[in-house]
Amino acid sequence: MSFSSDVKDELLSVIGQARHCQLAELASIVHFAGKKSKTGAGFDIPVENEHASRKYFTLLTKTFNIKSVSDTVAQALKLNTDTVGNADPDYVTDARLLLKDCCRRAYLRGAFLSGGTVSDPNKGYHLEYVCRSPEQARQLYDILLGYGIPAHTAVRKNHDIVYIKEGEAIVDMLNLMGAHTSLMNLENIRILREVGNTVNRRVNCEAANIAKTINAASKQSEDIEYIRDHYGLARLPDRLREIAEVRLANPEASLKELGEILDPPVGKSGVNHRLRSLSELADSLRT
């Protein structure tokens, strides 16, 4: 099951208590999912749009107490007479249905069930509504703007798209639509992703430090080999000759480990100081 269909499954059971909210969601489904009937009178909600058609019939039976839903023309007339605004799918939802906050949330729900998708949050954040006209995209965009949701518009394959890319804004959207279980699931994934990013950063940082240590050690060995071949280790003062021999014998040891091998042992900074003297000597031999 995709996250998108999980959200829609949850929204199927989110139904506004008040009749005004139910009408707003009905109208939204008609305008986002409705198709004009072939006869020219009324419209159908295509059964392929499973979530939209299921919610549509649930709302219809609740709102109008309709038992049989076979006659779509009758539904359309009924919707008209009950002022769902214009029940023609070619129009946008009547603004009078969207005056209340609760009704605008119901509208967003119907629109998402009809033409919305949201990406798997493990892969990225993207929620979008496919609209049927630029006017409808404008209406939806304005409603989202009213809620402070940073929405964007685009045209894809002749469809007007309204989309949201920010994880935070998608959380807000799920809240507005009433998909609270999905919201919790999304938040959990967001937290895990955030923790994962921190762990990745730390691992990268440690790897960089290890690489730095190895590079420094191999540079020290190179310098000591250069001295050995062009000057001779035997000519070095004892304290430098000792550390040079220990370094060559232990190419991967840390400075602290090298110091412990020496007899008597030498601290990390003492080891560092002696190795630096060797490097300076190698540099002066090279020039």
Ligand SMILES: [Zn+2]
């Ligand atoms: Zn309402």
